[in-house]
Amino acid sequence: MFFKKKKFTKEKAEKQAKNENLIPTSRELMSAEFKKRLQHSADILENEVGNSGITLFSIGNLIDKTMLHRDIIEPIISQSFDSIQVIMEHLSVGEIRKTDHMDTVVQSVLDGSVVIYLEGNLFVLLAHIPARLGRALSFALNESQVVGPQVAFTESLMINLGLIRNYIKDSNLSVENLVVGSRSNKSVAIVSLNGIASQQMVGIVRKRIQNLKIDAILDSSQLAQLIEDNSLTIFPQLALTERPDRICDWLLKGKLAIIVDGSSLVIGSPQSFVEFFQTLEDSNVNWQIGSFLRLLRVSALFLSVFFTAIYVACLTFHYEVIPQTLLITLTESRARVPFPPIIEAFLLEFVIELLREAGARLPTKVGQTMGIVGGIVIGTAAVQAGFTSNILIIIIALAALGSFVTPSYTMGNVIRILRFPLIILAGFWGFYGIMYGFCFLLIHLLRQSSLGSPFLAPFYPPRFEDWKDSLIRLPFSVTYKRPDQTRPEDEYKYDYKKAKDHN
Template identity: 50%
Template sequence: MFNKKKQDKEKNENKDQENKEQQQNEEKPKHEPISPDKNQFLLDVKQKLHSPSDFIVRFVSDNMTLVYVDNLVDNKMLNEIILTQLHEVEEIPEAIHLKLSIPEVDVVNELNKFIGDMLQGAAIVHVNGYDQVVVAKISAYQSRGLSAPENESQVIGSQVGFNENLSTNISLIRRYITNPNLCNEKFVLGKQTKTSLSVLYIHGIAIEEYINTVKQRITDLEIEDLIDSSVLAELIDDNSRSIFPQMLLTERPDRFCDGLLSGKIGIIVNGSSMGILCPYSFIEFFQSREDQNLRWPIASFIRLLRFFAILISIFLTPIYVASLTFHYEVIPQPLLVPLSESRAIVPFPPIIEALILELIIELLREAGAKLPTKVGQTIGIVGGIVIGTAAVEAGITSNILIIIVALGALSSFTTPNYMMGNVIRIIRFPIILLAGFWGYYGVMIAVCILFIHLLRLTTLGAPYMAPFYPPRFKQWPNSIIRFPITFIQRQAVNSRNKKNDSEQSGKKVSK
């Protein structure tokens, strides 16, 4: 009986293995040879591309044909280099490959391979009678010029941001880091979009385990399209269901390079103006690149002010709701009378009053962000004043709550990272609800749930709450305040190369 079960189990395993192999074979693209005949070659290419209007065919000679997709190739290189040299070369694919004086030239004997290259900006040379083509990559993607970052502005420091061109972004990074150890590995994702991306890191500084993790997660992805780097960050992070970002999205080349120099892994996606840095801990989202450009006492004060503003943004409105609903005894006597007079004509309980105002603030913020710049600023300022004044006169809310909600909204904008700023604004709502139901006990429940979630999070397997958990006491002060440059360790806490640490231990910093 047991032998029979064992045989059935082995048969099922063999069937599963055969099904997997069959599925893998079906997923692999079939090898389609290139027709030696010129007319059949053009017919095959047109069928593959479904005869698009921007498909260009140019007959260089009786036996030589040049095909490409219009607006994807560099016309200057095509006319001045490719066509000029094709008239002077022997009509053999190997001879053409050796003659063309451009960086990327290859000889391909597979139809699907050169079709993909052509859609990425390659010109294809076919010689009648040969089942090979010469692929000359002369892509010329249109991209906007370099401009100042819009979402991560700073007063002191670089004023150049990434654009949507992968090559331009990598060149910006290499201008900052002229180091032969800067590694650049390219990948292609998306069955439909074939989006190119680059994984960058500095060999000897970044931890090998994190590098392998990032590359493995990218390789394992099976997606139809990839348009923006924010989508990739959500696909490869440790917990995509969490509201907290575990990878930094930045449009600043200087911040990106600073992360690479501290041991992080960077990802640049073609078509996106935001670079990805990982692993990134919770405390690092509240640190700005400009902190390094300011004198350390000023930078430390601003960083402490930023942390204080975050606490105000999250807890000020819930404390107001809890105090007025359950805990009048904590309100000072001189403040109790003005509060009572302010809320005397308000028909709603504090929780409803607070939620209405918070939603109005969020509506104004969203409307201001989506409208054109000049109109958005007017809507934000005028709308806030008009709605706030009308709400008080109509008896919907009190003057004090308007001040509290406005102060909380203003404090949330001090967060230097846009993604984390959105998180700070959203988590206020469940805390307000818990404060309205259970008072200070509800606030403490929310804090406990929040801390448990943060302590369980990881970023590429590294603790999200480093250096506070697990505790690394030597790194605590520099995480909260900014020490002088001579005392700052260049590598981040959660992405440190142990080999480099052992080599650097015992060495003193000298001016």
């Protein structure tokens, strides 16, 4: 008897909650409930349309006023209706649907819809006419290239999807919409190419996004940190780009694109370590030039990370590896410097990072002037005051240039930070410390993955076929296979035998 009573009480509560979520049949009750759920915000609009008996509810800042008057108000202002279905037949709005739940009404209004309410009806219409909030298409500011398209993504999800479809006009292009954030309710789109992308990988990304229990996502960079394999590592495992042509290139290789509404950066996954040093421009120039540029970037990586540490190790422990003529110059340069090499290096590295951060935070024109003038003035004054040597300034400048060569901003920040622990190791243990640091980084990278794919692919595990488009880029005639890292369903881009036939 007790269990039956408890069950009855639960069913009654569920029924009452359901009734409270239904659309009120009275206009006054509908207005009160709508405003209550939106906290009586000042930007709520409630308009009665002539003598039609129809009331429109919306948030004024989120709807297109031109479409509201042209496509909704004008067709119904001089008519009378007795049902919601008849109203729907008179409207030419692209996206319109019925609902009888207040929760759906509130969420649709926050997404840019207008509620069309006819008193006495159990259903309302939701006409989606969002205002186009965002900037126009522009050049890519952070990923510039000389050869290739120049357009960049914007903060609009629909515009970004349109840019991708403009490059890949394929019916197999799949777009799956999800909502993330209990308060932000951000629209997130997973883009892939059916028949190429691994469905297992699509399922992994979908599950990770759906399992997020968070109140808000404001940018795609935040989402990338939340769904990557290891959030504790300093290395990024998912790439961010503002270039639609680069995203399309990844999609054609079997990768996935994740677009967050309101963000101008799109996530590409999975990624390998070496891909952070590649650009699409490498494919737009001759393969010899593209290979040279990639090798130059990887060389700049080692120069930026290890050059200052090698200087500290040589001057602290290993004078014998320095040629005698250069040793004399070094001795004369450091004759007035009162600090040991490790303190000297840390001092200059700290100054460089201060100048870089100041230049990034100041307005563009002022920031450029600050970086150039500040570097010259502080560098010259530091040498004349005896705080550092001329040779270390050259080394620090080359190391800073090496970090700027990296196409990825997130990986460039990693390179900036890695220098400091290596300088400490070199100052205490010399070359042995540098080797300990290098081995630690190598082992750490070997343990990382991106959506389950090895982060050091194609070198570990060795996939020799993918070496053709990694540190170097061989001609298109031999790079006819998609990378194994993405586990593509269709392994081949084209029939290489037919591609070689020019007749």
